[in-house]
Structure formats: C-alpha cells, structure tokens
Amino acid sequence: MARASVIAADQPLEPPIREEFERRPEADTDVGDVERPLSWFETITNVTAVRRLFILAAIALVWQLYGTWLSNPLMFPSFAATAEAFFDALLNGGLLLKAWVSVWVLLKGYALAVLIAAVLTSLAVSTRLGNDLLTTLTSMFNPLPAIALLPMALLWFGLGDGSLIFVLIHAVLWPLSLNTHSGFMSVSDTLRMVGRNCGLTGVRYVTRILIPAAFPSILAGLKIGWAFAWRTLIAAELVFGISSGSGGLGWFIFENKQELYISYVFAGLATVILIGLLVENVVFRTIENATVRKWGMLR
Amino acid sequence: MASAIGRGQEERAATREAGAPAALLEVRGVTLQYKTRKHLVTATFRVDFEVFPADRFVLLGPSGCGKSTLLKGVAGFMQPVEGTIRLNGRTVSRPGPDRMMVFQEFDQLLPWKTVLQNVTFPLTTGGGLRARDALERAKRYIDKVNLTNFADAYPHMLSGGMKQRVAIARAMAMEPDILLMDEPFAALDALTRRKMQEELLQLWEDVRFTVLFVTHSIEEAIIIGSRILVLSPHPGQVKAELNAHVHDHAAVGSPEFQRLQQRIHGMLFADRIEEQEAVDGQG
Numbered sequence: 001m002a003r004a005s006v007i008a009a010d011q012p013l014e015p016p017i018r019e020e021f022e023r024r025p026e027a028d029t030d031v032g033d034v035e036r037p038l039s040w041f042e043t044i045t046n047v048t049a050v051r052r053l054f055i056l057a058a059i060a061l062v063w064q065l066y067g068t069w070l071s072n073p074l075m076f077p078s079f080a081a082t083a084e085a086f087f088d089a090l091l092n093g094g095l096l097l098k099a100w101v102s103v104w105v106l107l108k109g110y111a112l113a114v115l116i117a118a119v120l121t122s123l124a125v126s127t128r129l130g131n132d133l134l135t136t137l138t139s140m141f142n143p144l145p146a147i148a149l150l151p152m153a154l155l156w157f158g159l160g161d162g163s164l165i166f167v168l169i170h171a172v173l174w175p176l177s178l179n180t181h182s183g184f185m186s187v188s189d190t191l192r193m194v195g196r197n198c199g200l201t202g203v204r205y206v207t208r209i210l211i212p213a214a215f216p217s218i219l220a221g222l223k224i225g226w227a228f229a230w231r232t233l234i235a236a237e238l239v240f241g242i243s244s245g246s247g248g249l250g251w252f253i254f255e256n257k258q259e260l261y262i263s264y265v266f267a268g269l270a271t272v273i274l275i276g277l278l279v280e281n282v283v284f285r286t287i288e289n290a291t292v293r294k295w296g297m298l299r
Numbered sequence: 300m301a302s303a304i305g306r307g308q309e310e311r312a313a314t315r316e317a318g319a320p321a322a323l324l325e326v327r328g329v330t331l332q333y334k335t336r337k338h339l340v341t342a343t344f345r346v347d348f349e350v351f352p353a354d355r356f357v358l359l360g361p362s363g364c365g366k367s368t369l370l371k372g373v374a375g376f377m378q379p380v381e382g383t384i385r386l387n388g389r390t391v392s393r394p395g396p397d398r399m400m401v402f403q404e405f406d407q408l409l410p411w412k413t414v415l416q417n418v419t420f421p422l423t424t425g426g427g428l429r430a431r432d433a434l435e436r437a438k439r440y441i442d443k444v445n446l447t448n449f450a451d452a453y454p455h456m457l458s459g460g461m462k463q464r465v466a467i468a469r470a471m472a473m474e475p476d477i478l479l480m481d482e483p484f485a486a487l488d489a490l491t492r493r494k495m496q497e498e499l500l501q502l503w504e505d506v507r508f509t510v511l512f513v514t515h516s517i518e519e520a521i522i523i524g525s526r527i528l529v530l531s532p533h534p535g536q537v538k539a540e541l542n543a544h545v546h547d548h549a550a551v552g553s554p555e556f557q558r559l560q561q562r563i564h565g566m567l568f569a570d571r572i573e574e575q576e577a578v579d580g581q582g
Contacts, residue, residue: 190404193376196394199425208424212411295410296455 052281077263085263086270093264095252099271102248105161106233109168113225116169117176122206124177125184138178146171146232150239164236171232172225179224183217184210216292223284227276234272322349323509324373324477328382330534331368342368343535345382348528350477353507357524357543359514361567365535366513370481373511374400386476396425399470400479403486405462408454408469414441415450418469426473440472441465443502460491467499471508478510484519496522497548517563521546521556529566538566 044050060079067078077085089095120137123130146167153163187210195209211218237250247255253268292298328345342365350356358366371377373384375394384391386398399421401407408417415434418441422433441450444464454462463483470478484492496519503510514520520527525544528537543559550556 188404188406190402190407191409193374193394193400193402194407194409196376197374197396197398197400198421199394199396204424209409212409215411291411295453297410 049281074260074262077266081263082266082270085261086267089252089264089267093252095267095271098247098252099249099275102233102237102250103275105164105248106168106229108161109165109233110172110226110229112165113169113172113176113229114222117173117180117221120173120177121180121184122203124181125206125210126202134177134181138174138181141170142174142178144170146228147235147239150236164233167232167236168229171228175228176221176225179217179221180214183214183221186217187213216297219284219288219292223280226279226284230272230276320351323352323354323387324350324511325385326369326373326382327385329369329372329379329384330381331365331372331377332380333368333377341534343372343530346530346535346537348537348540350509350511352509355503355510355512355523355525355544357512357514357520357527358530359517359520359524359527359563360530360535360538361532362515364530364532366515366530367481369530369535370400370479370511370513373477374398374479396421396473397476398479399473399475400481401463401466401470401483403482405459405486407466408462410454413451413453414446414457414465417454417465418472421469421473437468437472440468443471443505444468444498458491459487460495463487463495464498467502471502471506474508476509478508480510480512482513482515485514485516492519493548499523500547517560517567518551520563521559522548522551527563529563539563 038046064079067076067081070076073081086095120130120134124134125131149170150163150167153166157163157166191209191213195205200208233248234250234253237248238254249268249272253265256262256264256268288298326346326348328347330344330346331342333340333342346365346369348356358369360366368377372379373386373391375391375398378392391398408414409420412420415437418437419433422428422436423430426433428436438447438450441447444467446461446464446468449457449461454465457465467480467483484495487495500523502508512520512523514523521543525542527539527541527543529539529541530536531538541559541563546553546556546559
C-alpha cells in the first residue's frame with residue numbers, strides 16, 4: 001500500500017514485465033482421478049423413488065407414534081389400524097370397486113374437458129374473437145368453485161353420472177385452457193417463423209409446432225386439471241354421495257363416518273391420496289420423462 | 300399491370316439473350332413498414348438489388364437499417380407496402396420452403412426432435428419427399444456439416460455452434476432456390492464464428508448455393524460476401540453495392556482487404572458524423 005503510493009507519486013503504475021513461456025499439456029495417465037464411480041450411498045440417494053419412499057416411511061412412522069401416544073381410535077386411529085382397515089376394505093369391503101367407480105367417472109369428465117379445451121384454445125390461437133372469447137370465459141368461470149355448480153347440475157342432469165361429469169368438466173376445462181393458451185402465446189417468434197418457413201399452415205401448424213412447443217405448459221395444465229377434478233369428485237360424492245348410483249370413494253368415506261368406523265374413513269382418505277400419488281408419480285412422471293425432460297425443456 | 304409484368308419479362312429475356320445471366324432474386328423499389336404499439340416504422344425505403352445464382356450476397360449496415368426486415372420481406376413473412384420482390388420471376392407472397400431461412404437465435408431448432416429429425420422435418424412437411432429419400436438426404440447434409448456422430452442427439456445437448464450447423468444443414472438439405480441467413484454467427488464466440496465462416500465458404504465451394512446473408516460486421520461481410528449491399532440507417536436505403544469476391548480469411552491482413560474495410564467503414568461512419576453535427580447544430 002505504502003509502496004504503491006510512493007511509486008504513484010513519481011510515475012503511473014505499470015505492471016511488471018515477466019518471462020514468456022509455452023508448455024506441453026501433461027499426458028492423460030499422469031493427471032489421476034479424472035473420472036471415478038460414485039459410492040453406493042450416492043448411487044442410491046440419486047434415485048428419486050428411494051428418496052420419496054423414505055419420506056413416506058417417515059410420515060407413516062410419525063403417524064404411528066402419535067396415534068399410539070394419543071390412543072384414541074375414534075379421533076385419530078394409528079397407522080397400523082388404518083392399514084388393517086384398508087386391507088380389510090380392499091379384500092372384503094369392495095374398496096377397489098368403489099375406487100374404480102370414482103376413477104371411471106373422473107376419466108370420462110377429464111377426457112371430455114380435454115377435448116373441449118383443445119377446441120377452445122385452437123379457436124383462440126387462430127382468430128382474434130376466439131382469443132377474446134376464451135380470455136373472457138376463463139376469467140369468468142375459473143374462480144367459480146365447481147362444487148358450487150353441483151346443486152344446479154343435479155337439477156339439470158338428475159342424480160347420476162351426468163351431473164358429476166358436468167362439474168368435472170367445469171373443474172378441468174378452465175385451468176387447462178388457461179395453461180394451454182398461455183403456453184401457445186409464449187412459443188417464440190423464431191419457432192413460429194421456422195414452422196411457417198417449412199410451409200406449415202392451419203391444423204398442421206398447430207399440431208406440429210404449437211402443441212409440442214407449448215407442451216410443458218399443457219402438461220402443467222393437465223396436472224392441475226387432474227388435481228382439481230379429483231378434489232371436486234370426492235367433495236361431490238361426500239355431499240351428494242348417492243348421485244353416482246353405486247357410490248364411489250367419497251360415498252365410502254361418508255358411510256363409514258356415519259357408522260363411526262373412523263379407521264375406515266382414514267382408509268378411504270388414504271386411497272384418495274394413494275391414487276393421487278400413483279397418477280402423479282407414475283402416469284405424469286412417465287409422460288414427462290418421455291417428452292419435456294428428454295427434450296431438455298424441463299430439468 | 301399485366302402488360303407491365305409482360306414487358307419486364309421481355310426485358311429479362313432480352314438481357315438473357317445478350318449473354319448476361321438472369322437474376323434469381325429481384326428486389327425493386329421495396330419499402331417495408333412495421334407497426335409497433337405506438338409507431339409506424341419505415342424500415343427500408345425504395346431498396347433495389349438483384350441476386351444472381353451462386354451469389355454470396357451480403358446485406359450490411361448498422362442496427363436500424365432494416366436489413367433483417369428486408370430479409371423477412373424476401374422470406375415472405377412481411378409484405379412490402381411499395382415495390383416488388385420476385386424470385387425466379389414470381390412475386391413472393393408468403394413464406395415457403397423454396398427460401399429456407401437460418402436465424403440468429405439458437406432456439407430455431409425444434410427441441411422435441413433429434414438433429415436428424417430436425418433436418419428431415421422440412422423435407423417431409425414442405426418438400427414432399429418420401430420418408431426414405433428425406434432421411435438419406437438429411438444424413439448427407441448432416442455429414443457435410445460434420446455432425447454425423449450427433450445425428451441422434453437432442454438440440455439441448457449441443458453447443459451454440461453445433462446448433463447453428465444443424466440449422467444450416469436443415470436449410471441446405473431443402474436445396475432451396477436461395478438460402479436466407481439472418482446474422483447466423485452473431486451469437487457465437489469469436490473463435491467459433493471464424494470456424495463457421497470458413498466452413499460456410501467450404502460448403503459453398505462444394506455445393507455452389509445462392510445465399511442472402513445479413514450481418515453488421517464489416518469483416519464478416521467482406522469474408523463471406525461475393526457482393527456487398529451497404530445500407531444506411533433510419534430508414535434503410537441503398538448506399539453502395541461493392542464487390543468482395545476476391546477476399547476470404549487468407550486475405551484478412553492484406554492491404555486491399557483493409558482498404559475495402561476502410562472504405563465501408565467510412566460510408567457507415569460518415570452518417571454518424573453527420574448525425575452528430577446535426578445534433579450539435581440543433582444544440
């Protein structure tokens with residue numbers, strides 16, 4: 001510091017002049033540990049499924065400990081009691097059938113909603129009026145809870161699948177359309193020009209450029225739609241359980257609560273959670289891995 | 300109108316008979332405008348030029364001279380408000396695979412397709428080739444840009460230079476009448492850019508395609524171009540058309556190269572001095 005200021009006093013600071021040199025890179029064998037295999041612990045903890053199963057096991061353990069400590073099966077049955085009720089219902093109580101009834105109604109509503117969303121968003125990207133229509137409709141109906149429409153749906157479509165499918169479509173259509181549309185809007189100008197440069201127009205342009213380019217958003221919309229549909233369906237069955245004829249999962253939970261079989265109520269809730277986990281981690285995860293992750297659009 | 304076009308064709312036929320080759324691309328008095336949210340911007344004003352087969356025709360100018368807009372006009376993404384753009388005597392009205400474009404941006408490759416599928420894509424959608432022929436031709440052009448080992452890689456696994464090579468292979472595989480390049484090397488680092496320029500010239504030696512190349516680098520224009528159209532900014536107007544066919548990378552240090560560079564530099568720089576004087580005068 002002191003030296004620098006002394007130099008600066010009589011002349012401007014100059015870097016020192018050093019010797020030049022050239023070097024040959026060392027041979028590969030001398031460098032040593034360029035690449036080494038990971039340890040078994042690192043390998044195992046790199047598997048997402050292992051980490052997630054560990055979390056699930058930890059939650060089950062905490063649940064069991066708290067349930068045993070509380071020892072009030074009417075208010076909070078333990079994990080073991082719930083598991084027992086779950087397997088009993090699965091083997092003797094027709095839980096699988098009830099779950100299937102729910103899932104089947106759900107799939108019908110979901111598929112219809114995806115179809116309608118495809119038509120609406122295609123209209124929205126091809127015409128200005130379609131764009132205004134979609135924007136207005138989504139801002140009107142997206143905040144409206146699907147379950148609030150159920151009383152009217154019951155009047156219009158009667159007790160049965162019709163009314164449930166109607167509210168399911170409402171639950172899925174708006175968030176899915178919103179996501180898909182914003183996905184289409186964010187496709188870069190360059191990709192659009194590439195598509196038109198290759199001579200694509202109309203439907204071929206939408207299916208070959210816009211849909212794959214917007215696929216991350218579309219997939220996010222499908223996931224949100226799935227979750228909304230699941231929630232709406234269980235709530236609808238809980239409130240108006242009998243409307244779906246033979247009764248689904250929501251009805252199973254409602255019935256057991258009336259009878260105070262609380263461990264069976266928990267088993268029903270656990271089934272809802274299990275199906276949710278399965279769809280998220282198996283179905284959507286597989287689609288993601290085969291598409292957006294492979295394409296490097298999502299890490 | 301019809302008679303005017305007829306006369307134009309007669310004139311062209313006459314020049315052809317006289318021995319001069321016919322122009323591939325004719326740009327006549329083209330004014331291009333685009334709208335922003337608040338303004339109507341005139342990007343180019345009554346620009347004329349002709350591109351002949353196997354030309355490496357460079358549009359050179361500072362930013363704001365409308366060179367990219369002009370290229371978009373030729374590509375058919377924009378319609379001129381005045382003047383005509385004709386390719387092989389036919390007026391350009393919409394984008395099409397006879398004028399393949401290479402963009403500056405790295406995201407011009409379709410991320411959901413492999414290198415091979417990207418190159419095959421326009422061949423099957425726009426070129427109407429059968430799948431097997433398309434595949435064969437795509438492989439040939441991927442080989443030409445030295446990416447054979449990466450044919451099955453997805454674009455996100457490639458470096459910037461490799462992505463641009465794929466884009467060039469994709470455009471060339473269509474064997475278009477004219478190749479349009481919008482500053483394709485501008486986003487690359489200097490070393491890669493120089494390598495890509497050499498490769499492009501090598502490809503041209505190989506295939507003798509016609510290319511319309513946009514750049515704002517004087518050096519790149521002289522190296523790449525056989526003929527350079529110098530444009531002035533705001534709005535873009537033709538300032539000069541120069542020959543540069545004798546210069547390549549080997550000529551970079553030579554006195555003639557530097558003289559041409561200085562000459563173009565002077566043309567582009569003169570504007571800025573005039574502008575500065577105008578500002579000073581106002582002040």
